[in-house]
Amino acid sequence: MYAIRQFFRDLTLKPQGFTMVVAAFLPVFAIIAMFPVVAAIIGHFHDDPNAAILVPAMVTAPGYAIAVLAPFAGAFVDRFGRRLLLLICTFFYGLVGSAPFLMNDLHAIIASRLALGVCEAGILTIVNTLIDDYWNDAGRRNWLMLQGMLGPALQPGVFFLVSAVAAVRWNAGFLVYLVAFPIFIAMYVWIFEPQPPAEEPRRAPGAGPATAFPWAQAASVGATTLFASVLYYVFIVNGSITWQEIGVSSPMEVSKATFFPSLFILLGSVLFRLVSRCRNVVQIATVLGLLGIGLAGIGLSHSIFPMQLALAVQQTGAGMAVPALIAWSQQKFGFAHRGRGMGVWTSAFFLGQAVSPLIVGRLAAAGGSMHAAFLATGTAALAAMAIGVGKALFAMPGKAMAPGR
Numbered sequence: 001m002y003a004i005r006q007f008f009r010d011l012t013l014k015p016q017g018f019t020m021v022v023a024a025f026l027p028v029f030a031i032i033a034m035f036p037v038v039a040a041i042i043g044h045f046h047d048d049p050n051a052a053i054l055v056p057a058m059v060t061a062p063g064y065a066i067a068v069l070a071p072f073a074g075a076f077v078d079r080f081g082r083r084l085l086l087l088i089c090t091f092f093y094g095l096v097g098s099a100p101f102l103m104n105d106l107h108a109i110i111a112s113r114l115a116l117g118v119c120e121a122g123i124l125t126i127v128n129t130l131i132d133d134y135w136n137d138a139g140r141r142n143w144l145m146l147q148g149m150l151g152p153a154l155q156p157g158v159f160f161l162v163s164a165v166a167a168v169r170w171n172a173g174f175l176v177y178l179v180a181f182p183i184f185i186a187m188y189v190w191i192f193e194p195q196p197p198a199e200e201p202r203r204a205p206g207a208g209p210a211t212a213f214p215w216a217q218a219a220s221v222g223a224t225t226l227f228a229s230v231l232y233y234v235f236i237v238n239g240s241i242t243w244q245e246i247g248v249s250s251p252m253e254v255s256k257a258t259f260f261p262s263l264f265i266l267l268g269s270v271l272f273r274l275v276s277r278c279r280n281v282v283q284i285a286t287v288l289g290l291l292g293i294g295l296a297g298i299g300l301s302h303s304i305f306p307m308q309l310a311l312a313v314q315q316t317g318a319g320m321a322v323p324a325l326i327a328w329s330q331q332k333f334g335f336a337h338r339g340r341g342m343g344v345w346t347s348a349f350f351l352g353q354a355v356s357p358l359i360v361g362r363l364a365a366a367g368g369s370m371h372a373a374f375l376a377t378g379t380a381a382l383a384a385m386a387i388g389v390g391k392a393l394f395a396m397p398g399k400a401m402a403p404g405r
Contacts, residue, residue, distance in 0.1 A: 012135065012139055013134055013135070013139075015186070015189075015190040016130075016134060016190050016191060016192075017134075017135075017139075017142075017143045017146075019183065019186045019187055019190055019191060020127050020130060020131055020134075020143065020147075020191075021143060021146050021147045021150055022150070022183055022186075023086075023090065023123060023127050023183055023187070024123075024124065024127045024128070024147050024150075025147075025150055025151055025154060026090070026093060026120065026123055026124075026180060026183070027062070027066065027120040027123060027124045028151050029154075029158060029176075029177075029179075030062045030093075030097065030116055030117075030120055030177070031059060031060065031062065031063065032155055032158060032159070033158055033162050033173065033176050033177070034058075034059040034162075034173065035059065035159075036159050036162045036163045036166065036173070037162060037163070037166040037170075037173040038055055038056065038059060040166055040170045040173075041055050041058075041170060041171070042055045043170070044170040044171075045106050048106060051106065054106055054107075054110065055106070057110065058106070058109055058110045058113050059113075060353075060354075061110055061113040061114050061116075061117060062113055062114070062116045062117030062120050063117065063350045063353050063354060064114075064117065064350075064354060065114050065115075065116075065117025065118055065120070065121060066117050066120050066121045066124070066346060066347070066350040067347050067348075067350040067351040067353075067354060068347070069117070069118055069121040069347075070121040070124070070125050070343040070344070070346035070347040070350070071340060071343040071344055071347050072121075072343070073085075073121045073122045073125045073126075073339075073343050073346075074125050074129075074339040074340035074341065074342055074343020074344065074346075075339065075340050075343065076122075076339070077122075077125060077126055077129055077338075077339030077340075077343070078336060078337060078338070078339040078340050081193055082126050082129060082130055082133070082191075082193060082194065082339070083187075083191050083192065083193040084193075085122055085126060086122070086123065086126040086127070086130075086187060086191060087184065087187055087188060087191075088122075089118075089119045089120075089122035089123045089126070090119070090123060090180050090183060090184045090187060091180070091181075091184050092115075092119050093116060093119040093120065093123060093177065093180045094177055094178055094179070094180030094181045094184065096112050096115040096116050096119065097112075097116050097119075097174065097177025097178075097180065098174050098175055098177045098178050099112045099174070100112055100113075100171055100174040101171050101172065101174045101175050103171070116177075121343075121346065121347075124346050125339060125342050125343045125346050126339070128326055128329075128330070128342040128345065128346070129338045129339050129342045130191070130194065131143055131144065131147075131326075131330070132330040132338055132342075133194035133335065133338065134194060140327060140330065141272075141273055141276040141323075141327065142273070144272070144276075144323035144326055144327055145269050145270065145272055145273040145276075145323055146269075147322075147323060148268070148269035148272060148319060148320070148322055148323040149266055149269040149270075149319075152262075152265045152266055152319070153266070158176070161176060162176055194335075196335040196336065197335060211334075211336060211337075213337050213340060214332070214333065214337065214341075217332040217333065217341070218332075218333075218340070218341060218344045220332070221328075221329045221332055221341065221344055221345055221348070222344050222345070222347070222348040223348075224284065224325070224328075225325055225329065225344075225345050225348035225349050225352070226348040226349075226351055226352050226355075227352075227384065228284075228287065228288070228291075228321055228325055228352070229348065229349045229350075229351070229352020229353060229356065230352045230355060230356040230359055230377075231288075231291045231292075231295065231321075231356075231377055231380075231381050232291070232318055232321050232322075232352065232356075233352060233353050233356035233357070234295055234356060234360055234373075234374065234377050235294075235295070235298070235311070235314055235315075235318075235374075237356060237357045237360070238357070238360050238364075238370055238373070238374075239258070239298075239311075240254055241364075241370040242298055242299075242307070242370050242371055242374060243257060243258075243307070245369060245370055245371055246301065246302055246303060246304065246307060248304065257304055257307070257308060258308075258311065260308065260312075261308050261309075261311035261312040261315055262311075262315055263315075264311075264312045264313075264315040264316045264319065265315045265316070265318055265319035266319060267316050267319060268290070268315065268316040268317060268318060268319020268320035268321070269319045269320065269323060271286075271316060271319070271320050272319070272320040272323045272324050272327075275320070275324075276323075276324070276327060279392075280327075280328045280331065281388060281389065281392040283320075283324045283327070283328060284324060284325075284328060284388060285385045285388055285389050286317075286320065286324075287317055287320050287321045287324050287325070288317075288381045288382070288384050288385035288388070289317070289381075289382065289385045290313055290314070290316050290317025290320065291314060291317035291318065291321065291378070291381045292317075292378045292379070292380075292381030292382035292384075292385060293310075293313050293314075293317075293378065293382070294310050294311065294312075294313035294314025294315070294316070294317055294378070295310075295314055295374045295375075295377050295378030295381060296310075296374070296375050296378025296379055296381075296382065297309065297310025297313060297314070297378070298310045298311060298314065298371070298374045298378070299371045299372065299373070299374035299375025299376070299378055300371075300375060301371075322349075325345070325349070326342075326345065329341065329342065329344075329345040330342070359377075360373045360377065361373075363376045363377065
């Protein structure tokens with residue numbers, strides 16, 4: 001208990017931090033909140049022969065908008081500031097997110113979901129930018145750890161709430177997006193516009209940055225994040241198929257088999273906080289190593305218990321992945337370019353969400369099973385880890401892996 005009290009005493013700007021942590025859940029919330037009601041929405045539009053295709057597309061539409069628009073959102077953030085744009089995006093998130101409650105046209109609902117993705121691109125980019133603006137290294141690590149833990153902790157409650165309201169009316173689940181309005185109020189009260197550090201030149205609002213954008217750093221962030229995101233979504237999208245291949249087919253059996261290993265995603269967030277004291281190469285290597293061992297282990301498993309052990313390792317890596325990638329990316333950009341930098345990160349992560357099923361599907365077709373695809377992706381992760389560590393050791397011979405910003 002003392003350690004927990006000490007941890008929360010170390011958190012500074014607590015109202016701002018908790019507001020940011022909850023706000024960062026909104027883009028994830030936009031997708032997971034729809035999964036319990038997909039069948040009900042397809043049933044409502046049963047007269048549309050394309051409903052079985054269009055409804056899942058409606059669920060994932062915000063992710064495509066985020067992947068395309070996040071870099072542009074970041075450019076607006078750097079030029080016009082953080083606070084006002086965050087307030088605008090959050091307000092319209094609540095508005096367009098809940099709008100399908102008043103709609104009865106599937107194409108109009110898809111359009112509203114694309115508009116929701118525009119808002120999400122701004123929210124996630126600005127939240128991750130502000131976390132770097134507000135806190136030093138230790139503070140960032142604390143809040144990113146909490147951010148990584150919040151989603152898995154809230155997900156069961158979100159599923160229950162959406163399922164409960166959807167039982168009343170087919171589109172009542174969209175009302176859960178009204179949660180954005182109390183978050184908007186909290187932002188209005190507590191979020192403030194950060195000032196650039198003393199060593200960076202001040203500029204007039206709306207003026208461009210005085211220094212050139214670091215394209216090489218952005219390319220590194222984008223490529224690494226895209227690769228890690230593809231790995232991150234392998235099990236989320238295709239995990240049920242691997243269970244089916246070993247004879248666990250019913251949804252209830254799959255849920256029981258995955259319940260305990262899925263808790264390890266929380267351990268991953270805690271592990272990030274411990275490993276975050278090390279150099280970035282150690283953090284990213286740990287993420288890739290855990291994801292690689294877990295995915296390859298799933299690919300080699302032919303019974304329930306080995307699959308559960310491998311899944312526990314994979315979930316630990318998944319819990320560490322997002323905060324570690326964000327913390328690493330934040331360190332690549334100064335105040336003047338931080339919005340665009342985090343826009344690149346956001347775009348790359350959601351692009352990975354879109355292309356991961358395509359890549360894994362092709363690997364499964366080539367290997368003859370989903371287990372073969374998992375083994376291939378796990379092997380790729382371990383190879384990338386080895387290459388990254390080797391390059392770091394070659395570049396810095398004889399130097400200790402001390403923390404670095």
